[in-house]
Amino acid sequence: MPDLLVELFSEEIPARMQRRAAEDLKKLVTDGLVEAGLTYESAGAFSTPRRLVLTVEGVLGASPTLREDRRGPRADAPEKALEGFLRSVGLTRDQLEIRDEKKGRFYFAEMVKEGRPAAEIIAGLLPDVIRNFPWPKSMRWGAGSLRWVRPLHRILCVLSAEDGHEVVPFALDGIVAGAETEGHRFMAPGAFSVVSFADYEAKLKAAKVMLSAEDRAAHIWEDASNIAFAAGLELVEDKGLLAEVAGLVEWPVVLMGQIGPAFLDLPAEVLQSSMREHQKFFSVRNPKTGRIERFVTVANRETADHGATILAGNEKVLAARLSDAKFFWENDLRVARDGMAPWLDQLGNVTFHARLGTQAERIARIAALTREIAPLVGADADQAAQAAEIAKADLSSEMVYEFADLQGVMGRYYAKATGYSDEIAVVAEEHYAPLGPSDDVPVAPLSVAVALADKIDTLTGFWAIDEKPTGSKDPFALRRAALGVIRIVLNNRLRLDLRDLSKAAFRHHGIGSAEATGSEDDNTLSYVADLEAFFHDRLKVHLRDEGIRHDVIDAALAMPGSDDLTLLVARARALSDFLKTEDGGNLLQGYRRAANILAQAEAADGVEYRYGADVKYAETGEERALFAALGEAEAAIRPALEAEDFATAMTRMAQLRGPIDAFFEAVKVNADSQLVRRNRLNLLHQIVETCTQTADLARVEG
Incomplete structure (x- = not known):
């Protein structure tokens, strides 16, 4: 069976589009082959700045002949x-x-x-794939109608087998498919022919093109780390930049340059941000001082002077960039040393959202809510409110205006320059956390208080104006804010009443009041309940990553105290772990046996059996033994629940399986005596009530 090789050779493809484009090419072509009746063994996709490449191995030589009556x-x-x-x-x-x-x-x-040869099918498929390729942005050039991300120069399309190879014949806007490609633009210009993927990959490497983006990234990281290590320094890890730079070069050449001495005292974060955003440079740090002292750049060619000219140009451009950063830094420090009042005043003219007021108004709400949260997380209320008031002051600074990703980081520097303590200054940086699922959460009480207030204010504000997430759309990152609250609460094991905090935040938005009654209070409760449901949905997503099933979470959610996330998650984790054990199966079976018979009797009789059963009406030893077992279990379960030791409580519940089974084997629940029957049904209710003190087992599936 032949192998297919396709290369689409063009001008430079933006790095951010390459990986997705390679995967799109693979999917579109392989789906088209299968739809046409051509199966295949495996497929691989590659990208460089100038080419998208697809290799499909073991393609069926022709589609089968199909007969249908x-x-x-x-x-x-x-x-x-x-x-x-x-x-x-x-x-x-x-x-x-x-x-x-x-x-x-x-x-x-x-x-x-009738079946068709593979070459014929591919010749009809590829032009359609290329013409309708899903680029985020595309362009036309010359007089043709073809659109591509950048001008397309060549199409290589070869079917190769043990007995030879053939070019798949087709043309597109004057570009005729062939067996030729080109090497590196500068180091190996000119065309060459290939006969298979192995031949293609080998000749490309000889022509100074490293085909695999993963190989280019690994090469860059290894060379850069070694160069830094040789100088007694260390490379600052930046996976996003590494992936981007790997998409900018076909033959990576790693060079390390100098940062001018006038800029070495700039904050490390300023140097990193400036070099990463503007120059695509990696930062190189002195491990002894933590200062950024050099940079690594990745050239796309080898030069006779070993990169000296390239480095000289880069250092000159970098000096100009860092001169701007130094100017911003020094200007901002002058403002900060005289106090942050000018910046805070400016935030009164900056709109946060048209219906939620200015940034200054938002800061006032956050500070007020922080004052209420602080005692609950072990923070001083006055200090927490003070930290909240200055946490966003750096939004008015020149540095953050130029480098938005430094918000919070610069706030910490400026707060310290103003004279605030380290504990208050760090809040400016930490209150934004966590921004992503892998980010650390704040643990310092002041940072925790402000971070919670910031996120809860955001959520209640957008809930108040009915701007909630819909489907996949979440323009105000409210899912991220809710998950941030959840992670902060759980990681710090906080015991907070989310409903009370939500009510307080809604009051600061003008919804409800501490003395609200009647319809006004009902309106507030509606907002609070809706937001609580949103938190619970986010919690399910969060716990699903831990392997906790949604039905287990629902079983815990049905219990009192579901507004206390730490208590709720402790229940869910304990139940999840317990259900994986033999005792877990015993607990479920014992509960279900009693619950099913009780439910049937209540449905048939039209009454609820919810009264205490009396042992004096017991007629058998098994019946009296169950009464005794329930009493002993309750005596052990109650203190375990008070200590929130759910595992111990459930273990004790599971031990009821034996007495319950013995009861059902020896006793007829629907006795002839109505008094005895009612007593036995009430006893079943006691079993159900005992077994559902940690979670609503009726919600557990399977």
Whole structure:
């Protein structure tokens, strides 16, 4: 079976589009092959700045011939019906066959779809794939109608097998598919022919093109780390930049340059941000001082002077960039040393959201809510409110205006320059956390208080104006804010009433009040309940990553105290772990046996059996033993629940399985005596009530 090689060679493809484009090419072509009847063994996609490449191994040499019997009208049907059938199948009457069926005699047409060679199928498929390729942005050039991300120069399309190779013949806007490609733009210009993927990959490497983006990234990281280590320094890890730079070069050449001494005292974060955003440079740190002292750049060619000219140019451009950063830094420090009041005043003119006021108004709400949260997380209320008031002051600074990703980081520097303590200054940086699922969460009480207030204010604000996430759309990152609250609460094991905090935050948005009654209070509760449900949905997503099933979470959610996330998650984790054990199965079986019979009796009788059973009406030893076991279990379960030791409580509940089974084997619940029957049904209720003190087991599936 032949192998297919496709290369689409163009001008430089933006790095951010390359990986997705390679995967799109792979999917579109392989899906098209399978749809046309060509199976294959494996496929791989690659990208460089100038090419998208697809290799498909073990392609079927031709699509199979397909035969289908299509039934037509009855043999005695009107002539027009037969003529219509003949037109639909493209046959004549003498090519039809009459067959006997259960419902009569019918015309049948044997439809034959002849197989086609792979080259013919591919020649018809690829032009359509290329013309309709899903680039985020594309362009036209010259007089043709073809759109591509950048001008397309060559199409390589070869089918290769052990007995030779062939070019798949097709043309697109004057570009004729062939077996030729080109190497590196500067170091190996000119075309060369290939006969297979192995030949292609080897010749590309000889022509100074490293095909795999992963190989280029690994090469860059290894070389850069070694160069830094040789100088007694260390490379600052930046996976995003590494992936981007790997998409900018076909033959990576790693060079390390100097940062001018005038800029070495700039904050490390300023140097990193400036070099990463503007120059795509990696930062190189002195491990002894933590200062950024050098940079690594990745060139796309080898030079006779070993990169000296390239480095000189880069150092000159970097000096100009860092001169701007130094100017911003020094200007901002002058403001900060005189106090942050000018910046805070400016935030009164900056709109946070048209319906939620200015940044200054938002800061006032956050500070007020922080004051209420602080005592609950072990923070001083006055200090927490003070930290909240200055946490976003750096949004008015020149540095953050130029480098938005430094918000919070610069706030910490400026707060310290103003004279605030380290504990208050660090809040400016930490209150934004966590921004992503892998980010650390704040643990310092002041940072925790402000971070919670910031996120809860955001959530309640957008809930108040009915700007909630819908489907995949979440323009204000409210899912991230809710997950941030959840992670902060759980990681710090905080015991907070989310409903109370939400009510307080809604009050700061003008919804409800501490003395609200009647319809006003009902309105507030509606907002609070809706937001609480949103938190619970986010919690399910968070716990699903831990392997906790949604039904287990629902079972914990149904219990009192579901607004206390730490308590709720402790229940869910304990139940999840317990259900994986033999005792977990015993608990479920014992509960279900009692619950099912009780539910059936209540449905049939139209009453609820919710009264205490009395042992004096017990008639058998097994019945009296169950009464005793329930009493002993309750005595052990109560202190375990008070200590929130759910595992111990459930273990004790599971031990009821034996007495419950013995009861059902020896006792007829629906006794002839109505008094005894009611007592036994009330006893079943006692079993159900005992077994559901940690979670609502009725919600557990399976």
